[in-house]
Each structure stands twice: as C-alpha cells, then as structure tokens.
Amino acid sequence: xxxxxxxxxxxxxxxxxxxxxxxxxxxxxxxxxxxxxxxxxxxxxxxxxxxxxxxxxxxxxxxxxxxxxxxxxxxxxxxxxxxxxxxxxxxxxxxxxxxxxxxxxxx
Numbered sequence: 001x002x003x004x005x006x007x008x009x010x011x012x013x014x015x016x017x018x019x020x021x022x023x024x025x026x027x028x029x030x031x032x033x034x035x036x037x038x039x040x041x042x043x044x045x046x047x048x049x050x051x052x053x054x055x056x057x058x059x060x061x062x063x064x065x066x067x068x069x070x071x072x073x074x075x076x077x078x079x080x081x082x083x084x085x086x087x088x089x090x091x092x093x094x095x096x097x098x099x100x101x102x103x104x105x106x107x
Contacts, residue, residue, distance in 0.1 A: 010079055017078040020067045022053045024084050048075070056080065 011017065028036065037047050048069070057066040057074070067075045088103050098105040 007079070007081065014078070018076050019079040019081070020053075020075050020077040022067065022080065022082045022084060048073075053082075 011019070040047060051069045051071040051073070053067050054070045055068040056064050056077075057068065058064050064077055064080050067077050067080055069075065090097075090099060090102075090104055093104060
C-alpha cells in the first residue's frame, strides 16, 4: 500500500507527466491483452511491444528521465512502474527444503 500511495502522490504532484509501465506479456491471455490494448489505445496510451527495457536515464537528483529499450529507442519518462515479477533462486536449497510452484514452500 505504501508504494501505491507514493505512486498516486507522484502522479498528482504534476500534470502532464510521462509514465512508462514495464511489464511482461505472460500477464494476460492473448484475448484479454487484445481487449486492454484496444481500450488503452482509445485513451491515447501508446503500447510498445516486441522489445524490452534495458536501462534507465536519470538526472543529477537520481530521478528517472527516460527508459532505454533493447531495440535502441528511448522513451521519455517522469514515472516508471516496473511490474515484471520475479522467480526466487532456490538452487542453494535444492534437496534441503520442500519446493512448490517454483519456490520454497513455507508453512
């Protein structure tokens, strides 16, 4: 909740900010993805597919100014939300703990 509150505050702080959302294609089925692509495109949201984020540019204060893409493009940004998920590195514990769904099972 704290991160969500900070995001809302950042968005409210200044109008006409440029936001970039970095995500992964496996989030939705193709049908659901197509629906949301159309929905957001109708609202003027640009969806960039077929490439990945490789880095960020920031100013002297450490605030993000752009997102670098693997295909060479650079997207101006005032706000970046990264929602790519993650997988735990469990190889250190292989055979020592119970595993479940690619992670360590906890009780």
